[in-house]
Amino acid sequence: MSNNKTASRRMTKQRQAIINMLAKSKEHPTAEMIYAAVRQELPDISLGTVYRNLQFLVAEGQVHEIAQGRVGSRFDGNLLPHSHFFCQSCGAVYDIPAYEAEISPECLHNMPGQLLNQRTDFFGICQDCLAAERVKKA
């Protein structure tokens, strides 16, 4: 599933520039920041190309995406501390008992500032989807 990555790709100067930029950057750039940076080298590159390559690189696992977004937000009226399990198959969000990550003193010491909050999210396949999958596999 993830090994035949060389399925069909061409290394273009645009893609290479994006890869280089990401390899060098420590700032977790947005698409726009990548666009701005790469444009210094390739003034004619288009934003669409940046997005297409980011999609491609994320799909290949060469780059990680850190979603922060505002789109597709979900809202939770339950204010009691609890964690969430996200089904990667159907998108459902399940409440699970509060998970309190215990931060080691060493880890705390490595924080680049004052820690106010932490959140552990869980990802997987929910029971419903597992059941459906079983049918597929049979």
Add this chain to the structure above:
Amino acid sequence: MSNNKTASRRMTKQRQAIINMLAKSKEHPTAEMIYAAVRQELPDISLGTVYRNLQFLVAEGQVHEIAQGRVGSRFDGNLLPHSHFFCQSCGAVYDIPAYEAEISPECLHNMPGQLLNQRTDFFGICQDCLAAERVKKA
């Protein structure tokens, strides 16, 4: 900062309906889902009102937002396992050493499906912003 919440609010039937819906719902609805549900009771409510009230309720802390989004994503060329610290003041994202949350067997047992992945994110105020804040406080 968070105690004079009653600054200026009027309880409208729209706001009440949204609050009720969220209190009842277990599905972590999106704005659109809330809109659809509330519309059964208040057919003339507008999507804009739903969004405005969600903003208001989140700001007041009456509702939590679970961001999942695709907008404002950041990208990371560093594939080594590591965690992130998000500065809530300036929006910067810092790498921190991989944080491996240890899930208790009890917690694992409570998962509503097959756990594939987990991620702990940290939120706070980065050194730069703390320094800037110090000026303000002085």
Add this chain to the structure above:
DNA sequence: TTAATTGCAAACCCTTTGCTTCATC
């Protein structure tokens, strides 16, 4: 009464997509 809130619709922002042209393999 009066200021917060609504409905409506247009505007926004980020991201995706269709199409033609370009260039890597």
Add this chain to the structure above:
DNA sequence: GATGAAGCAAAGGGTTTGCAATTAA
């Protein structure tokens, strides 16, 4: 030379906003 990828620009989707009309306090 085939075909994957680029450039451009228009479309898309979720969310925000301006404004006049309502309505809670």
